[in-house]
Amino acid sequence: MASLQGFVDQRVLLILQDGRAIVGVMAGFDQKSNVVLSDSKERVYSVEEGVEEIPLGLYLVKGDQIVLIGELDEAADQAVDLSAIRAEPLPPIRY
């Protein structure tokens, strides 16, 4: 059973179908992979400037919009200098 149970109370990275990347603490989930994220922030990537973090707060993300949920290694994430990263935003899902 591919369960999201192991991610509860962990910091996670959500990649959405439109290419957005959201980080936050997973507070809960359900069978449809709907997810509740607390203390969430959107990370906006660009080729010109470093990563911009936009605070969003408490969010419910619909499961059908989720591409992947990654467990963030907090130590590794702290070590990353977001202002130094240059990258294109992730492509959207095309069927």
Add this chain to the structure above:
Amino acid sequence: MLIFSVFKTLTDQRVTVELKNDLSITGVLKSVDQFLNIRLDNIKVLDEARHPHMMAVKNCFIRGSVVRYVQLPAENVDTQLLEDATRREAVSQAKR
């Protein structure tokens, strides 16, 4: 159920999942469910330079609906068994 069962036999193998947004992720298949959602451990994004977004991620959950392909280790797939199981599943589907 067939494909779900095939994936279950491949747990703990390294696979490469290609998503519909063209991201390719290789990792160890830890679990799969009836929707073909996939849990991968120890992941590596194939084009890391282009996709640094997941630098701090070691394990992930991938929603089945966004998968385009999964590259499987050929040596761990019994094609004869697969074909026989497919024929049996096709017959039971037809009887419904």
Add this chain to the structure above:
Amino acid sequence: MDTSSAIQEPFDLIRLSLSERVFVKLRGDRELTGVLHAYDGHMNLILSDVEETILIVEQAEDAAENTVNMAKRKMDMLFVRGDGVILVSPPAR
């Protein structure tokens, strides 16, 4: 007519192609050829010895100058999710 092996519905036709090489057309201007080992009612497929061809159209300012390139890739054993499959057929003879 031997009714037990008569082709009654489209999936019966695919069943005849098991362990044979098939041609698969996918969404997103992709095509595959590979040996078919498994399929299900969603058109999920498992193929081996696969060659994927992606058609890339480079748009030029003048539509008559568009170029079409193909990118090919080989893979040993592949699961293909059914929601991307447009058609499955025996390869052109």
